[in-house]
Amino acid sequence: MRRSGGENMGLKGKIVSIDDNKLNLMLIESMLESMNLEIRSFTDPSHALDYIKISHPDLIFTDYMMPEMDGIALIKRVRETEPDVPIVMITAVDDDDSIKLSALNAGASDFLYKPLKLYEFQVRVKNLLSLRKNQLLLKDRAALLQREVETATLKIRMREFETLTIIGRASEYKDTETGNHIKRVAHYSKALSEHIGMDSEFTDALFFSAPLHDIGKLGIPDSILLKPGKLDEQEFSVMKEHTTIGYKILADSEGKYLKFGADIALSHHERWDGRGYPNRLSGDNIPICGRIVAVSDVFDALLSKRPYKQKWEYDDARRFIQENGGIMFDPQLVDAFDKLKEVFLDIMHSYDDADK
Structure with missing residues (x-):
């Protein structure tokens, strides 16, 4: 390896030169002095490939005719x-022009012809390194832009979740003892969705939309919603209407999460x-989002004090x-629930009403 001194247009970079003829390598080194x-x-293409993988050079020169591996095969490996x-x-x-065509198809960027001419060689190097610099700058800017987009998107999504949570809590405004119920339901639902292998798009939509599961309670009279003790048959019929009321509130929205x-x-x-309500659907006919939230909602409701019941013990x-x-x-979800005991405990403790 040879390092030269001095500055030239601010260009700096690592160059790899590969040729089985040491004199040719020495010529290139001297021209870049x-x-x-x-x-x-390198005289051995295999050693050059090992070095390239760890050093990520800015420019590579390779001869075509080499005994162990020709230049085209080398280019394919580098790419x-x-x-x-x-x-x-x-x-x-x-x-032969076919060699040059094969090299281009393999991924060659340019050609130099023997015998090398000093001035042309140096100008080509400057131009190619400038191209490489711009290439890396664009990559850096693209990566920075991507990070900024991801950060902005996350902020928007969290604001949207906050908004949906506030809307969801409107249904609990008259029942202050439910506290962080809807947050826990959202996190329980997300954990169940991930465990059964639902994709990230579905899981995100479920997480952001789960807080709206009881929005229809806004249409239920206080005398029923806050009644201490068990509802009679007529009162329960009215209470069940919160499902269809919630659907009617949200169904005509253009928003993805509101529709969900x-x-x-x-x-x-x-x-x-x-034997459920409002449509007495069974098995897989029940939307998977509803099946997931059903487990999360009932589990958390049992652990919460309500006007009509005391808090249950965890076990x-x-x-x-x-x-x-x-x-x-859904039996599959109950199986997932069993396996997620520690996850559910963490969520429960993170959003414990006593700590808020």
Whole structure:
């Protein structure tokens, strides 16, 4: 390896030169002597490939005719790990055009012809390194822009979640003891969705929309919603209407999460055995979003104090979910619920009403 001194247009870079003829390598080194570049020369293409993988050079020169691996094969190998670095093949002027075409197809950026001419060679190097610099700058800017977009998108999504949570809490405004119920339901639902292999788009929509599951309670009279003790048959019929009320509130929206919330509002009280409401759907006919929120909602409701009930013990609430797999709840989700015990405990403690 040879380092030269001095500055030349501010250009700095690492160059790899590959040729089975040491005299040719020495010629290239001498021609780059004044350009403040780091040059690493190889007579063995395999050793050059190993170096390229770890050093990520800014420019590569390769001869065509080499006994172990020709220049075209080398270029193909380099392109597997370095898709953008400029690669210059050095060939004889009278080489077959098919060789040059093959080199271009393999990923060669340019050609130089033997015998090399000092001035032309140095100008080509300057131009190719300038191209490389601009290439890397564009990559850096693109990566920075991508990070900025991702950050802005995350902020928008979190603001949207906050807005949806506030809308969801409107349904609980008259029942202050439910506290962080809707936040826990959103996080429980997300954990269940991820565990059963739903894609990220679905899981995100579920997370942002789950807080709207009881929005229809806004249309239920206080005398029923806040009644201490068990509802009679007529009162329960009115209470069940919160599912269809919620659907009607949300269904005509253009927003993705509000539409998703409409499906959740309508279906989260359906039961696996078909004895739920409002439409007595059963099994897989119940939207998966409603099935997931059903498990999360019931589990958290059991652990929350309400006007009509006391708070259940944790183990009793878990047992209720487990015993109702295939009855109230999707058995697959009950199995996921069993395996996510620690995750649910973390969520429960993170959004404990006593700590808020």
